Amino acid sequence: MDVREMVVLGTLAVAMFNVGVIWLTQRVVYPVWTLVGEREWGAYHDAHKRRLPGTVFVPHGLGxxxxxxxxxxxxxxxxxxxxxxxxxxxxxxxxxxxVYWAPQQTRLSTQLDRLLLQRLLATHWIRVALISAHGAVMWWIAAATFA
Known part of the structure; x- marks a missing residue:
């Protein structure tokens, strides 16, 4: 296996990880946010933010x-x-x-805004589509590389 093939496999692995995280976020994490009370919101959102570097930022950067x-x-x-x-x-x-989702998250980190949260949940499907499409393209590239 040459280095280019290792890059394909590594990028495929990271892309699949990102697909799993984005779907879990969209279908489980974000909907649960609607159940968090205003008093608990700050601590809950801070705990969420602290976990983002290793589970979101680094894998997306590697992709x-x-x-x-x-x-x-x-x-x-x-x-x-x-x-x-x-x-x-x-x-x-x-x-x-x-440009769009990070500023909304920043606003949500200071105060629970149910209308903003609804908008975040509705528009986040765009991110789900982009990340899922990257995973599909990486499968295509890997399949063609190793055919």
Whole structure:
């Protein structure tokens, strides 16, 4: 196995981890937030934020790095447009998070706003789609790489 194939496998593994985390977040974590009382909200949200680096930020960063490595050093038999898509999806998600979802989370961290929480839950499906699409593209790349 050469280094490019190891990058494909590593990026696939991270992408699948990210897919699992985003679906768990969307279907379990965020809906439970609606059950947290206002008095407990600050402590609950702080505990959530403390767990994000290892479970969200680092894995997404690794997915971006792996995808960028594939653009610069594409695996054999993989079209350039496909590895570019593999990079564009997590970059789009990261940019949209920085511009849209992170500011909402920051507002929620100081005070429980049920209307804002509803908007977060509804629009978060876009992130679910982007992260899931990255996972699907990585499966496609891996399947073609090892065919």
């Amino acid at each position: 971006i790095v792996g995808s960028a490595l594939m653009v610069g050093w594409p695996p054999d038999r993989i079209p350039v447009w496909l590895v570019c898509l593999a990079l564009a999806l997590p970059l789009t998600m990261a940019a949209a998070t920085a």
